[in-house]
Amino acid sequence: MALGAATEFAAGGGHRRAREGLVALYFLGPALAMLALLLAYPVLYSIWLSLTDAKLSAGRLETPFIGLENYATLFTDKAVRGALFNTLYFTVVEVAAVVLLGLLTALLLNHPMARWSGFRVLLLLPWAIAPVANAVLWKWIYHSNYGILNTLLLQLGLIDTNKTWLGDPFGALNMVLLVDIWKSTPFIAILLLAALQNIPKSLYRAARIDGASTWDAFRYITLPSLKTALAIAVILQTIWSLRTFDLIFVLTKGGPADGTVVMNFLAYRVTFNFLKFGYGAALANLIFMTSLVLSIFYVRLMKPGVRP
Amino acid sequence: MRSAGIVLALIVFVFAAAAPIFWLLLSSVLQQQALITVPPDLSPQSFTLGNYTAVFESAAQLWRAIANSLVVSILTTALAILLGAPAAYALARLQVPRADTILLMVLAAQMFPAIVIAIPLFITASKLGLIDTKLNLILVYLSFNLPIVIWVLRGFFTGLPAGLERAARMDGATVAQTFRMIILPISLPPLFAAAIFAFIEAWNEFFFALIMTRQTAQTVPLAISAFAGQYQTVFGQMMAAAAISVAPIIILTILLRNTILRGFADGMLKG
Numbered sequence: 001m002a003l004g005a006a007t008e009f010a011a012g013g014g015h016r017r018a019r020e021g022l023v024a025l026y027f028l029g030p031a032l033a034m035l036a037l038l039l040a041y042p043v044l045y046s047i048w049l050s051l052t053d054a055k056l057s058a059g060r061l062e063t064p065f066i067g068l069e070n071y072a073t074l075f076t077d078k079a080v081r082g083a084l085f086n087t088l089y090f091t092v093v094e095v096a097a098v099v100l101l102g103l104l105t106a107l108l109l110n111h112p113m114a115r116w117s118g119f120r121v122l123l124l125l126p127w128a129i130a131p132v133a134n135a136v137l138w139k140w141i142y143h144s145n146y147g148i149l150n151t152l153l154l155q156l157g158l159i160d161t162n163k164t165w166l167g168d169p170f171g172a173l174n175m176v177l178l179v180d181i182w183k184s185t186p187f188i189a190i191l192l193l194a195a196l197q198n199i200p201k202s203l204y205r206a207a208r209i210d211g212a213s214t215w216d217a218f219r220y221i222t223l224p225s226l227k228t229a230l231a232i233a234v235i236l237q238t239i240w241s242l243r244t245f246d247l248i249f250v251l252t253k254g255g256p257a258d259g260t261v262v263m264n265f266l267a268y269r270v271t272f273n274f275l276k277f278g279y280g281a282a283l284a285n286l287i288f289m290t291s292l293v294l295s296i297f298y299v300r301l302m303k304p305g306v307r308p
Numbered sequence: 309m310r311s312a313g314i315v316l317a318l319i320v321f322v323f324a325a326a327a328p329i330f331w332l333l334l335s336s337v338l339q340q341q342a343l344i345t346v347p348p349d350l351s352p353q354s355f356t357l358g359n360y361t362a363v364f365e366s367a368a369q370l371w372r373a374i375a376n377s378l379v380v381s382i383l384t385t386a387l388a389i390l391l392g393a394p395a396a397y398a399l400a401r402l403q404v405p406r407a408d409t410i411l412l413m414v415l416a417a418q419m420f421p422a423i424v425i426a427i428p429l430f431i432t433a434s435k436l437g438l439i440d441t442k443l444n445l446i447l448v449y450l451s452f453n454l455p456i457v458i459w460v461l462r463g464f465f466t467g468l469p470a471g472l473e474r475a476a477r478m479d480g481a482t483v484a485q486t487f488r489m490i491i492l493p494i495s496l497p498p499l500f501a502a503a504i505f506a507f508i509e510a511w512n513e514f515f516f517a518l519i520m521t522r523q524t525a526q527t528v529p530l531a532i533s534a535f536a537g538q539y540q541t542v543f544g545q546m547m548a549a550a551a552i553s554v555a556p557i558i559i560l561t562i563l564l565r566n567t568i569l570r571g572f573a574d575g576m577l578k579g
Contacts, residue, residue, distance in 0.1 A: 023404040023483040031395035031454060032410070038425065038451035039417050045428035061431060108321060113314050123326045128327070128561040130512035130531040133550040136536040137332045140543055146344045155347065158416045182328070190485055192513045192571060239419050250533055267423045272430075272519060281427050288424040295419035299412050 001242060012119070031149075042211035046281045054277035061277065076131060080283070082258055083266040090262055091241040097181045098237050099230065102188030109189070110196045115137035120190075128184040137178045142166055142251075169259020172252050176260050182245055188233045195229035196222070228301055235298045239291050263287050332554075334393050336360070336547040343543045359548035363535070366368060369523075370549065373531035378526060380442050381510040384449040388506045391450075391498060392457030394506055397487055399458070400465035401473065411462070418457040421514045440522040453506040460505065464498040465491070501567045508557055528553045 014295050050070055052063040074080050111118055126134075140163040150162045166172040199222065207217045245264050248254060254261040254269065261269070264287060273278025327336065335343055386570065399407050401416075429448055430439075438444040468491070476486040492499075514529040519578035535549045561568065 020403050020483060021405070024398040024404045026484075027394035027398035027402065027487075029353070031391040034391055034450055035414070035417060035454060038448065038454075039420060042425035042428035045431075046424050048472065049427065049431075055439070061434075100330060108314070108317050111314055113311060114318055114412065117565065119318070119321070120569060121320060121562055122566060124561050124568060125329055125558060128508060128557045129554040130514070130529055130532075130557065132512075132514050132533050133332075133553045136532060136546060136550045137328060139536065139540070140335065140546060141328065141331065143543075146346065148348070151347050163372070186325070224332065239421075242525060243421055245422075247513075248528075249518070250536065262425055268515075271423075271427055277427060277431070281424075284421070284424040284427055287421045288315075291419050291421050291547065292416070295416045298419070299415055304414065 026041070038183065046285060046288075049278055049281035050285050052109045054105070054281070056275040056277060066278070070279050073279065074247045074282060074286065078262070079266060080263075081256070083261050083263045086173060087242065087262040087264075090173065090244070091181075093177055094181055094184065095234055095237045097177075098184045098188050099233050101181070101239055102183045102192055105185065105189035106192035106196055109193055114165075118300070123186045123189055125186075126183050127190075131246035132250055134183055135247045138247075139251055142175060148285060166252055167256065169255075169257045172256060173260050176244075176247055176251055179251070180241070180244055181206065183247075186235060191233055191236075192226065192229055195226055199225045203259075232298060232301050235294050235301070239294050239298075242287060242291060274284065327478050333551055335544055336551045338544055340542065340544055356544075359544040360552070363545050363548045364554065365533065366539075366545075367535055367549070369526060370528075370531050370535065370552070372527045373526050374552075375530040375538055376442060376525055377511055380445045380449065380452065381507050381521075383442075384446045384453055385503050385506040387446065388450055388457045389503055392454050392502070393461055393492070393495075393499065396458045396461035397491060398463050400462045401468075405473040414455050414458050418459065420451070422452075426516060426519055429516075433520060436559065439520060440525045442525050444520055445517060445525060445527070448520065449510045449513060450480075451508060456505050457502045457510065459494070460502040461498055464495065471474065497567065501564075501570075504560060504564055504568065508560065511557060 005076050017042065036257075049063070051065060051067060053066045053069070054061060054063045105123070108114055109123070111248060141147050144150065144164040144167070145163055147165070148160070149165065153159045154162070165175045203221050203225075204217055207221060212220070244262060245268065248265050249259050252260040254265050263283065267287065269285035270276050270283060274280075335348075337355050337357060338348065338350075339354050339358070342349040355372050357449075357484065364502050378492055387488055397504065398404055399411060403409065411512075432448055433439050433444050433448075472490060473483075476490050481489070513527070514533070517527045517530050518533075524535075532549050534551050
């Protein structure tokens, strides 16, 4: 009986495979069509827009073709230079701080004394709360007269008078960075914690028998095992840092003196405040290209399709 | 000595992670007078629930925003699951030509900077008269939720034992029947996890909502941002508004901590 069914199954294999291909199309088709509509089409549209001097005036969008002029303007635009510097500084500092703090947090929570699940829930909270609510909260924490940050630092004797935390351009950029580091570290910590838990315990036992110190075990077992996870963390965090918007919009609106205008914010402002859609699209495409290159590296590291 | 170091590090960690959120909740139940005293006056008579009632009375748009956010988040999540689950199953278990390429594209889609699609989508939505409608947000949010759902579910479907479909097919079930009657019932936990991710992402989303809505379809993050701009000196009410917007997410996160922890760490690390 079982044998009969098995031969029948084998004989019908080719036909079945063809039918399966058709079914797969039904299963996949709607999702792929939706993604094409929401991602592929806008990207192509955005490339075309960036080649025009698209402007919105009196509710009508005019799109005269101007070739690569928008991209040429990028090189001479002072606002772009400022935003590029801010973005570079913001991204480098945030990625370094988040990955380092994330690693330290993951190592701490992987310690036998820190296995209580409450710690992990605590880690999830900054990640889960809405970026806007978070920004509003920090606006209150940073308040120059009544903010709790000034109060705490005064009580501890670390400052003599209240500080205006968002008052000068570079200071404001750093204070925005601080909030974003606080919000982003948990995700990277959870990622690295998962990777830490995949390292076989037997490696550490063997190392201890061989007389290795804790530092040796960290240097020669933990770090090499985390290499891929750390690379993934760096790439993901870079992509996310490039996307920072909500926090800047609520905390500083790009000010003071454009000190917190990053590329993403500049593209938004040029497009939706100045209504220069073509130039805005060119700026957006620059961010897109950077993210795309990064995600290619990420995809290489993930090697999807290869089962672990 | 060493365990003292661990305890100290844990204290620093707990303070760093929890203190801002604790301060958010604490200031939301303190009177204005207590908050502008330095240091804040924490005596029992300073506590009040007045900030919450005041927020709901003074901000009629907050009620509408909550209703909008619920409708948008729930419907976009439902659509993402409806379209994403069969797609994830096909990519994981069926013969699909170029499945690897499709997967890479889904993965890359999660990394799209919102600004690059926001400009064309805004123009298209304007032409179609969809600006300031919930339908528009529901569709636009699929641009990030659909890839997330496909990615999370594909990971789960790939891990199922190989014999499942063969057994079902020997009993004469079609692929669609197998998916509906065998695979879906055992996939409820990951379906749930994927839905939670999608819901949180939609509930918290600000950028597209800022560009694509005006008044009628305004969501909670926009209402909070507007409220905080308008009442920026009424600190207790500002924090009450923020607390209202994060409450559903905090409750969801605490209830579903294990699902979330397992779901996202694995999904981001493994292909």
